[in-house]
Amino acid sequence: MTEVVGLGYLGLNxxxxxxxxxxxxxxxxxxxxxxxxxxxxxxxxxxxxxxxIHQGEVGEVAYVGWEVANSAQLDALGRRLAAAGVAVIHDPDCAAARGVEGLLRCTDSDGHRLEFFYGALVPKDPFVSPRGIRFVTGDLGLGHVFFFVTDLAQAKRFYLDVLGFRLSDTIEFTGRKVHFLHVNPRHHSLAFVENDKYAPALGHFMLEVTDIDDVGRTLDEVDARGVPLTETLGRHTNDLAISFFMKNPSGSEVEYGYDGRLVDDATWRVSNYDSTSLWGHHRD
Ligand SMILES: [Fe+2]
Structure with a gap:
């Protein structure tokens, strides 16, 4: 079992x-x-x-922040990574920059910078969405990230065997198998697929909202502003989220969705699906 309890933050260039x-x-x-x-x-x-979002041209993903519960868990994770031969750096300066109590960092099997942290800042001022949106976070963490990886076996070894993320299921289509991993009841906080055409790269990150109408209203906003829609509204076979995909200004995509399924590790069974979506999610 991993010490990681959720996707905490995302740094992009x-x-x-x-x-x-x-x-x-x-x-x-x-x-x-x-x-x-x-x-x-x-x-x-x-x-x-x-x-x-940092001003920069080199590489879209600056870092992915994965949260652990406390200092003891961070130390345990550091020992686990070191024992697997992963170079781990305790970085108090970076912790200060991110506004967290403790942080260690390493790179994953594709060279992406991962930051493991605890003690995130919770300010007095309330969150006020300029569009009145409420996001599903809390114990489920911040949505998920989807990566194109260069070597599936290496990615599985790093995230499943070393970090201890748990496999939810896979989707196999057009000869590729997408792997979906969870660290809390959110169906997946991480997904990856081997694809030499794009890897290594962030395919998309996902934000989940509490109201289906906010998915629809955001779709209206996408339409009004001419944001490139990359997948139409649809429902995924595995996590059952109703979502659409669009381009973001860094070049990857954002999945904006609702009603993602929850995983109970006591009863969960891994499945392999033959399609990404029950309906919709059409790509040009
Ligand atoms: Fe997704």
């Missing part, structure tokens, strides 16, 4: 921060709490921030 500020607030419904013009900081809930 982008060349056009103004585009991100507008998209993050006006389309996604996140709250802009940026402190300077070099980084766009966005809130999604009671946490001080959940997304940091």
């Amino acid at each position: 982008a060349t056009d921060l103004d585009a991100w500020r507008s998209y993050g607030t006006g389309v996604l419904g996140l709250q802009d709490v940026s402190a300077d013009d070099q980084t766009v900081l966005l809130r999604a809930d009671e946490r001080g921030w959940r997304f940091a």
Whole structure:
């Protein structure tokens, strides 16, 4: 069992921060709490921030923040990684920059920077979505991330065997098998598929909202602003989320969805699906 309890935050690089500020607030419904013009900081809930968009051209994903419960769990995770031969760096300066109590970092099997942390800042000021959106976070963490990986066996070894994330299910289509992993009752906090055409890259990240009407209203906003829609509204076979996909200003996609299924480890059985969606999710 992993010490990780949820996806905590996401750091992205982008060349056009103004585009991100507008998209993050006006389309996604996140709250802009940026402190300077070099980084766009966005809130999604009671946490001080959940997304940091940095001015930069090299690589879209700056870092993925995975949360653990406390200092003892962070130490245990550090020992587990070190025992597996993963180079782990305790980084108090980075912890201060992220506004967390403790942080260690490493790279995953594709070189993406992972930050494991505990003690996130919860400010007094309430989260106020500029679009009145409420996101499903809390014990389920911040949505999920989907990666294109260069080597499926290496990714499985790192995330399943070393980190201890748990397999929810797989979807096999067009000769590729997508793996979905959970760390809490959210059906998946991480998914990956081997795809040489894109890897290594972030395919998308997902935000879950509490109201199906907010999926519809956001779809209207996407339409009105001319944001490229990459998959139409649909329902996934495995996590049963109703969602659509669109481009974000960093170049990857955002899945905006509702009603994701929960996993109970006591009774869960791994399945292998032959299609991504029960209906919809059409891609041009
Ligand atoms: Fe997804």
